[in-house]
Amino acid sequence: MSIKRILLSARFWLAGPVAFLLSMITMMGMTVWFPKGEAAVDNIVMPLVLFPIIWAIIFFYAYLDSKIKRVALCFSALAGSHIVLLAFQFIK
Amino acid sequence: MIKLAQRETKSLVNLHGWSAIITGLLLYAVVVTGTVAVLAEEILHWSIGEVHHENPLASGIDATVRRLAEEVDEQYLEEVSLGHTSEGYLSLFFHTHQKNEKGQLEDYGTLFEIDTLTNETIREKTGSGADIFRNDDAASLSRFFVDIHTELHLPRPWGLLLTGILGLAMMVAAVSGFLMHRHLFADMFVLRRNKNKVLAERDLHTVAGTWGLPFAFILAFTGSFFSFAGSFGLPVMAMVAFGGDQEALIRTVMGAPASQTEIKRDVADIDAMINDAYQRAEQYPEFALISHYGKEDSKILFNVPKEEKKLGSIQLEYSAPSGEFEREKPSIGTTPSFGSASLDLIGPLHFGNFSGLLSKFVWVALGFASCYVIVSGFGLWMARRRETERWHLYERLVIVFAAGIPAAMLFSCLGYYLANSVGLTQSTAVPMSFVAAAFVSILWGALAKNCFQIKFALYSVCFISCLLMPLIRLFSGGISWGSALAIDNYAVVMIDIVLLLCAGFSFYLVQTLVKTERVEKIIFKQQAA
Structure with missing residues (x-):
């Protein structure tokens, strides 16, 4: 596969930079919905700890799902929901 | 066992290979220095010698x-x-x-x-x-090894970001390696040594990779987190x-x-x-x-x-x-x-420090196995592409990385011990020696006639350096085994023994290399005749 074809493929962008960005947005959004726990630190620590796993799940899903439109839809839903949560957090 | 469709398995094989080809050399640098950095505390005590162990x-x-x-x-x-x-x-x-x-x-x-x-x-x-x-x-020697492992000596935050991405690449290799196996448990025990060379190497790569899968995943995950x-x-x-x-x-x-x-x-x-x-x-x-x-x-x-x-x-x-x-x-x-x-x-x-030296040595052994998996993976990739001219340069680069980094690390130890005699501080001499040895390795990699010459020179340098390092340490003002044991500094004896074992391993590599080259020459002559 030529480099030009790779760069023009939607899967490359979704599984590459978009997956990384989405993992970051998910990690940040998790501070809002993840239970704080008794010490009120779980919502800060656990998203950080889980970041590599979140990325791996998002990456392999984007890489392996045969329907790229479904990947784009799922990514949009995940990103949208977490951005809304973050927006509420900042407005509050 | 997860059964995937043929298309997905093929995609995973491509991902496994190409992600390793793109990130594998840097990943090898991080893993090999990390394997050494597991013993950072022992290397610190080995390099200092006179350590007061009372709290x-x-x-x-x-x-x-x-x-x-x-x-x-x-x-x-x-x-x-x-x-x-x-x-x-x-x-x-x-x-x-x-x-x-x-x-x-x-x-x-x-x-x-x-x-x-x-x-x-x-x-x-x-x-x-x-x-x-x-x-x-x-502490400059042990700190140097840890710093290469964690940040590849790049400025913050770029070094950390890069090693984080390499951690994710290792996770990709581990997960794709796991998913693409059709017979994971059978593959853990199959070693067809009497079949052809590539098949035997493939089996060794698969066995080492499969046994080391959980370890590779844990290290990739925790490393990316850090x-x-x-x-x-x-x-x-x-x-x-x-x-x-x-x-x-x-x-x-x-x-x-x-x-x-x-x-x-x-x-x-x-x-x-x-x-x-x-x-x-x-x-x-x-x-x-x-x-x-x-x-x-x-x-x-x-x-x-x-x-x-x-x-x-x-x-x-x-x-x-x-x-x-x-x-x-x-x-x-x-x-x-x-x-x-x-x-x-x-x-x-x-860090593998949860059960003293025992767990550290298990981590070192598993780290060594991971290095083998990376290098043997390159070997398998090259075996299928040796006929293509453009991969020859990459093959040389792989050899320079695989043997050049350990050689450069040994030279940084040499720099540490000889710093005072050449009027340099140890903090300056350690990275200088590493860079100089890495530069010479790259130069030799470019100038040598063939891959055999590159391997022979670098393995021999590793053998001689490992063999002489305990003596260099001793004659540059380091303490003897007797004095070290008297002050409970067991690290001196332990690291010296590890170096001698590494010398033995390097000697084995040199011998095997010469033998293989001789056999290949005979076969080549017979075919020409």
């Missing part, structure tokens, strides 16, 4: 702390770190927190290093924590949870009070608190942190290592003015939590 916090430090607290600038009493230096002296760092030119909070204050036997001040230095601790010449949390994770979480206030984040995570009082109160007997900590944890603390020294709200936090075969450490908090024990503190937050427990697991799992 300085157990030797009565109350009078020293009070005397020095009178001498230092009052602003540095905001926090005092008590611990031990790489040589085993008592270290006291009186400091405050200031923003540096990049706007990041940094420790700034005066460091004292005290010989608790003679009460003599060995070193006194004022400056930022990063500057003071970075210029510790004695890199990303250090580079952007913490600032990002501070921005989200605390509106960018990193101080507030640290207060919540460390469980420190939001406001401080300025009412003065003398500190109670520190030695009595240390003895109380000993009674509670059955071990003396290795590290202590006095916050807000000489004030009414001052606290002392003792860090006591847990006994062998238990993870993490115990943190005991005392009120400094009354000397009374207040609570056992988790590593983060004020009360035990799931987050704190998870975080306590990550360090030992990455």
